[in-house]
Amino acid sequence: MLSLRVLRNSQRKKLESSNKKSKFVLILSTLNLGVHMRTLLFSFLLSLVVMGCGAQKAEPPQAKIQKVNFAIDGMVCSSCEESIQTKLVKLEGVKSVEASTANKCAIIEFDASKVSEKDLIATIESMGYKAVSQSQSATN
Numbered sequence: 001m002l003s004l005r006v007l008r009n010s011q012r013k014k015l016e017s018s019n020k021k022s023k024f025v026l027i028l029s030t031l032n033l034g035v036h037m038r039t040l041l042f043s044f045l046l047s048l049v050v051m052g053c054g055a056q057k058a059e060p061p062q063a064k065i066q067k068v069n070f071a072i073d074g075m076v077c078s079s080c081e082e083s084i085q086t087k088l089v090k091l092e093g094v095k096s097v098e099a100s101t102a103n104k105c106a107i108i109e110f111d112a113s114k115v116s117e118k119d120l121i122a123t124i125e126s127m128g129y130k131a132v133s134q135s136q137s138a139t140n
Helices: 002-054 078-089 117-126
Strands: 065-073 094-100 105-111 130-138
Touching: 065 117, 078 094, 078 105, 078 117, 105 117, 117 130
Parallel strands: none
Antiparallel strands: 065 105, 065 130, 094 105
8 A cells, every 4th residue: 555655756756846847838939939939020010110100091082062953854843853852962072053943054073083074964864854064164
């Protein structure tokens, strides 16, 4: 029985010694990994700063505001005016729309860099009206 205890004690000491060594190796490797990670993190942050310093803000494109008078055939009531105004003002780049049943025309102010005159005509004609451009002036 005594020899069994001695054997167990010696095995336990070997195991504890082995565990201490593995813990020590683990701690060393963790510290080494920590240094490596700090180096990587510093390099990454430095590259972000360098890229940020070299970046330039792109200037937004210059707006090309135009005001065009369209003769519109087929407008007969105030509902026609409202539907044309409502539909056109939803287009990106359209600033204002003034439709008139009495004059059978619509004056549309729009940003030509976002929407074209052809797009406006196509939208009006998709509603069942006939549209023809009467005038054009840039108001930049």
